[in-house]
Amino acid sequence: MWDYSEKVKEHFYNPKNAGALAEANATGDVGSISCGDALRLTLKVDPPTEIILDAGFQTFGCGSAIASSSALTEMVKGMTLDQALQITNQDIADYLDGLPPEKMHCSVMGREALRAAIADYRGEVLEDDHEEGALVCKCFAIDEVMVRDTVKANNLSSVEDVTNYTKAGGGCSSCHEKIESILTEMMAERGEVFVPAPVKGKQKKVVPVKPKEEPAPAKVAAQAPAAPAAAAPAPGKLTTVQRIRRIEMVLEAIRPNLQRDHGDVELVDVDGKNVYVKLSGACTGCQLASSTLGGIQQRLMEDLGEFVKVVPVSANAPVTIAGM
Amino acid sequence: MSDIYLDNNATTKVDPAVVEAMLPFFTEQFGNPSSLHNFGNRVGAALKKARQSVQTLLGAEHDSEIIFTSCGTESDSTAILSALKAQPERKEIITTTVEHPAILTLCDQLATEGYTVHKLEVDNRGRLDLDVYKSLLSDNVAIVSVMWANNETGTLFPVLEMAQLADEAGILFHTDAVQIVGKLPIDLKSASIHMLSLSGHKLHAPKGVGVLYLKRGTRFRPLLRGGHQERGRRAGTENSASIVALGKAAELALQHMEHENTVVKALRDKLQAGILASVPNAFVTGDPDNRLPNTLNIAFEYIEGEAILLLLNKAGIAASSGSACTSGSLEPSHVMRAMGIPYTAAHGTVRFSLSRYTTEDEIDRVIVAVPPIVAQLRKLSPYWSDNGPVAEPEKAFAPVYA
Ligand SMILES: Cc1ncc(COP(=O)(O)O)c(C=O)c1O
Numbered sequence: 199m200w201d202y203s204e205k206v207k208e209h210f211y212n213p214k215n216a217g218a219l220a221e222a223n224a225t226g227d228v229g230s231i232s233c234g235d236a237l238r239l240t241l242k243v244d245p246p247t248e249i250i251l252d253a254g255f256q257t258f259g260c261g262s263a264i265a266s267s268s269a270l271t272e273m274v275k276g277m278t279l280d281q282a283l284q285i286t287n288q289d290i291a292d293y294l295d296g297l298p299p300e301k302m303h304c305s306v307m308g309r310e311a312l313r314a315a316i317a318d319y320r321g322e323v324l325e326d327d328h329e330e331g332a333l334v335c336k337c338f339a340i341d342e343v344m345v346r347d348t349v350k351a352n353n354l355s356s357v358e359d360v361t362n363y364t365k366a367g368g369g370c371s372s373c374h375e376k377i378e379s380i381l382t383e384m385m386a387e388r389g390e391v392f393v394p395a396p397v398k399g400k401q402k403k404v405v406p407v408k409p410k411e412e413p414a415p416a417k418v419a420a421q422a423p424a425a426p427a428a429a430a431p432a433p434g435k436l437t438t439v440q441r442i443r444r445i446e447m448v449l450e451a452i453r454p455n456l457q458r459d460h461g462d463v464e465l466v467d468v469d470g471k472n473v474y475v476k477l478s479g480a481c482t483g484c485q486l487a488s489s490t491l492g493g494i495q496q497r498l499m500e501d502l503g504e505f506v507k508v509v510p511v512s513a514n515a516p517v518t519i520a521g522m
Numbered sequence: 523m524s525d526i527y528l529d530n531n532a533t534t535k536v537d538p539a540v541v542e543a544m545l546p547f548f549t550e551q552f553g554n555p556s557s558l559h560n561f562g563n564r565v566g567a568a569l570k571k572a573r574q575s576v577q578t579l580l581g582a583e584h585d586s587e588i589i590f591t592s593c594g595t596e597s598d599s600t601a602i603l604s605a606l607k608a609q610p611e612r613k614e615i616i617t618t619t620v621e622h623p624a625i626l627t628l629c630d631q632l633a634t635e636g637y638t639v640h641k642l643e644v645d646n647r648g649r650l651d652l653d654v655y656k657s658l659l660s661d662n663v664a665i666v667s668v669m670w671a672n673n674e675t676g677t678l679f680p681v682l683e684m685a686q687l688a689d690e691a692g693i694l695f696h697t698d699a700v701q702i703v704g705k706l707p708i709d710l711k712s713a714s715i716h717m718l719s720l721s722g723h724k725l726h727a728p729k730g731v732g733v734l735y736l737k738r739g740t741r742f743r744p745l746l747r748g749g750h751q752e753r754g755r756r757a758g759t760e761n762s763a764s765i766v767a768l769g770k771a772a773e774l775a776l777q778h779m780e781h782e783n784t785v786v787k788a789l790r791d792k793l794q795a796g797i798l799a800s801v802p803n804a805f806v807t808g809d810p811d812n813r814l815p816n817t818l819n820i821a822f823e824y825i826e827g828e829a830i831l832l833l834l835n836k837a838g839i840a841a842s843s844g845s846a847c848t849s850g851s852l853e854p855s856h857v858m859r860a861m862g863i864p865y866t867a868a869h870g871t872v873r874f875s876l877s878r879y880t881t882e883d884e885i886d887r888v889i890v891a892v893p894p895i896v897a898q899l900r901k902l903s904p905y906w907s908d909n910g911p912v913a914e915p916e917k918a919f920a921p922v923y924a
Pocket residue numbers: 531532592593594595596622624669671672673698700701721722723730732
């Protein structure tokens with residue numbers, strides 16, 4: 199069963215202000231059909247002062263939905279409408295000494311009902327900017343809609359990016375499989391291939407991670423308009439990790455050709471403009487090696503839109519790239 | 523007054539006789555059954571006896587058809603993955619929309635790996651259309667996996683007939699029988715079922731032990747390879763204490779089978795009649811004429827299941843719900859949705875599942891406790907006015923869905 203605080207239980211077992219107000223002059227009806235919660239909030243507002251004199255609720259929903267509704271009505275009584283508009287869903291959750299992550303949407307519903315009721319009183323049309331999906335990350339209560347919006351708006355391409363932008367996946371990490379599948383799907387939509395990072399420690403060894411730009415706060419990221427996906431992004435626009443991913447993708451695309459000739463190529467390191475690769479099998483030492491490397495370099499420059507130098511590393515004699 | 527436990531489809535109390543039978547296997551009977559010495563031999567003999575008692579409960583032809591596993595979920599996974607591995611050229615799976623997640627989640631994963639999963643739909647009483655089923659049987663199908671009894675509604679599927687159809691078409695048939703074993707008689711030697719899963723903790727054995735029945739001659743690929751335990755079909759040193767316990771529980775289940783289908787069934791029917799007589803806007807979900815004797819699933823319209831459970835719990839009554847909120851997901855139970863139960867009712871479904879420990883006094887107390895709880899929550903509901911649903915509930919309260 200849920201880990202409900204005593205305050206939640208108290209408001210559930212003995213809800214305050216249950217029922218519709220007879221003399222209400224503001225009504226807010228909101229709900230989420232898929233999660234089975236719906237709330238009607240009725241307010242009695244004193245017109246000259248805009249003070250909320252009384253509040254009542256009717257809720258179809260689970261224990262915490264009822265508790266959140268009850269808490270909300272207690273909180274708003276005596277406030278002016280403008281004060282009430284300042285209430286966030288976190289305030290409602292705090293008033294209840296916290297809600298389990300799966301239940302945060304109940305407090306969101308409370309805030310939405312309040313906004314709807316005030317809009318109703320003022321004769322305004324409420325803009326619906328809130329949507330929610332199934333929870334992806336339970337540690338930080340991040341849902342699927344948030345993850346998808348953020349991936350889309352920022353062209354994210356790794357689990358690490360998603361964690362930096364939304365916090366999802368930054369805790370116990372058990373949702374990484376789910377995040378990977380979202381990335382796979384969304385990257386396919388924009389014509390890219392999701393390349394999963396290897397084991398974390400290993401990745402650190404192979405790919406020196408440079409200090410990153412400050413990640414944008416989640417809220418802003420989710421609401422920012424989607425940047426048009428540039429076919430060949432200008433250099434410097436990619437983060438280190440994104441750049442390495444792209445390099446890996448280009449190599450991945452070339453590998454089948456090499457493998458057909460019983461060779462292979464592997465990314466070893468990226469340091470500034472130098473891309474260190476290891477050729478193996480039939481590629482090493484053969485006369486074709488230098489032209490192979492030249493080809494790889496060409497492909498990389500086209501894709502990244504910047505100058506890079508492909509440097510082979512191997513136990514064998516170093517190969518110089520023709521023409522370089 | 524002690525609490526009333528009506529959540530036996532979730533798990534059951536371990537029978538005291540079962541506890542007694544298993545305890546020595548933690549202490550003096552600790553040997554490894556694979557060992558040659560006496561410590562091992564005695565445990566080996568106990569496992570053999572347990573295997574035979576499960577064989578008897580299932581009506582299996584041979585005791586070597588019983589493979590002990592760690593749970594129902596493992597048995598389910600083993601069955602499906604074995605069929606796919608053994609027949610790599612077959613890329614289709616037939617199952618239903620109302621299976622337990624132990625099957626559905628696995629099938630959804632397999633669908634992402636290139637397999638075609640046919641999920642048979644159910645009607646509003648949870649019944650399958652066998653003509654649709656027949657039309658799907660083909661040489662591309664690796665396995666049919668259909669549950670025998672539904673865990674939420676208790677509805678029974680015509681598994682014997684479906685198994686025969688699959689067998690005649692040369693297709694492997696598996697059934698998740700976790701909810702039915704111990705509640706209704708089974709005779710596998712006369713059935714065409716190739717594989718069957720059961721789980722100990724649903725029949726008064728401990729959690730963490732299960733069985734995969736594998737009909738002799740069925741092609742099989744193990745999930746866990748390693749030692750020669752379970753004749754190489756499930757490697758890993760046996761959980762001897764729990765296996766002995768399951769053997770004892772199987773023996774007791776057979777003894778109580780008649781009680782289950784007379785006394786327990788009558789109590790369930792009394793509970794159903796009692797609640798429906800005093801609570802308006804409530805109905806039984808699933809197929810009431812064709813279900814497990816211990817299961818009752820009622821939808822209470824216009825209120826939400828978790829809230830009902832919390833108030834029941836406060837009154838000392840343990841039940842469960844298909845409500846979204848109890849599962850941590852946002853959607854109400856996939857079983858209720860599959861049957862087309864409207865959202866205003868699907869969220870308010872409550873499952874009462876009885877056992878041989880349930881008493882008439884308990885049922886009487888529940889019949890008294892439920893109506894005021896439902897009334898209390900309906901008083902809070904925007905869909906409800908003084909003594910009935912508001913006129914045209916969906917129109918009178920049409921919230922902006924965010
Ligand atoms: C129909 C069904 N299948 C499978 C399972 C899973 O069994 P176990 O908990 O032993 O893995 C359950 C129990 O929850 C069940 O009801």
